[in-house]
Amino acid sequence: MAFRDMTIPYTDQEIQDLRDIFRSLPTCTNDTILTTDFPALVIGMRYERTPEQIQAYQKYWLERNGGKLTLADFLDSAQSVYKTSLYAKDYAVKADKNQDGVISAEEFSSILELMQVHDPKLQGRSYEDFVKEADTNEDGEVDIEELTKWIEKYSTRPQSEQ
Ligand SMILES: [Ca+2]
Ligand SMILES: [Ca+2]
Numbered sequence: 716m717a718f719r720d721m722t723i724p725y726t727d728q729e730i731q732d733l734r735d736i737f738r739s740l741p742t743c744t745n746d747t748i749l750t751t752d753f754p755a756l757v758i759g760m761r762y763e764r765t766p767e768q769i770q771a772y773q774k775y776w777l778e779r780n781g782g783k784l785t786l787a788d789f790l791d792s793a794q795s796v797y798k799t800s801l802y803a804k805d806y807a808v809k810a811d812k813n814q815d816g817v818i819s820a821e822e823f824s825s826i827l828e829l830m831q832v833h834d835p836k837l838q839g840r841s842y843e844d845f846v847k848e849a850d851t852n853e854d855g856e857v858d859i860e861e862l863t864k865w866i867e868k869y870s871t872r873p874q875s876e877q
Contacts, residue, residue, distance in 0.1 A: 719761035724797045733759060733793055737786050746786040750777045753784065760793055771832040778825060779809060803866035807859045818857045826862070834869040 725733070736759035742749040748756075753773045757764055764772075776784050795802045810826040811818060818826070820842040827845075831837045849857045849865040857865070 718763035721796050747783050750782050768832045771829055775829050803863045807862040816858055818862050830869055
């Protein structure tokens with residue numbers, strides 16, 4: 716099965732297919748799966764990702780949603796992959812776990828893990844480095860907008876396009 720060009724939005728038919736794949740997964744109950752089924756979804760998305768990248772996404776969902784992923788969240792994410800800015804915003808909003816609008820050192824450490832998958836150069840980056848780089852209005856904090864821009868900068872396109 717050929718990989719898909721992820722810079723193009725999914726069509727209605729493809730979304731319907733993804734919904735069917737999701738609902739056919741072994742752990743699917745009430746349109747919710749356990750993240751153990753997540754790798755099968757990435758294959759269903761025809762998203763060219765390395766096993767390490769899939770593992771990092773799986774860990775991302777595991778930590779954020781207690782090991783569960785709903786169909787609605789999955790489809791939202793799948794549909795936002797094509798547009799880096801949407802994708803970045805999506806992750807930035809979710810990275811702010813306590814929803815105070817600001818990214819703390821602790822919140823940064825989990826987003827960093829995922830971002831390293833996109834850009835290994837980020838390895839070893841400290842929270843202080845991150846604030847220095849991302850805090851464009853220089854108020855000493857990184858807000859959602861600033862994080863979104865920062866993610867956009869480091870996100871990569873599908874590997875086949877590099
Ligand atoms: Ca926060
Ligand atoms: Ca700021």
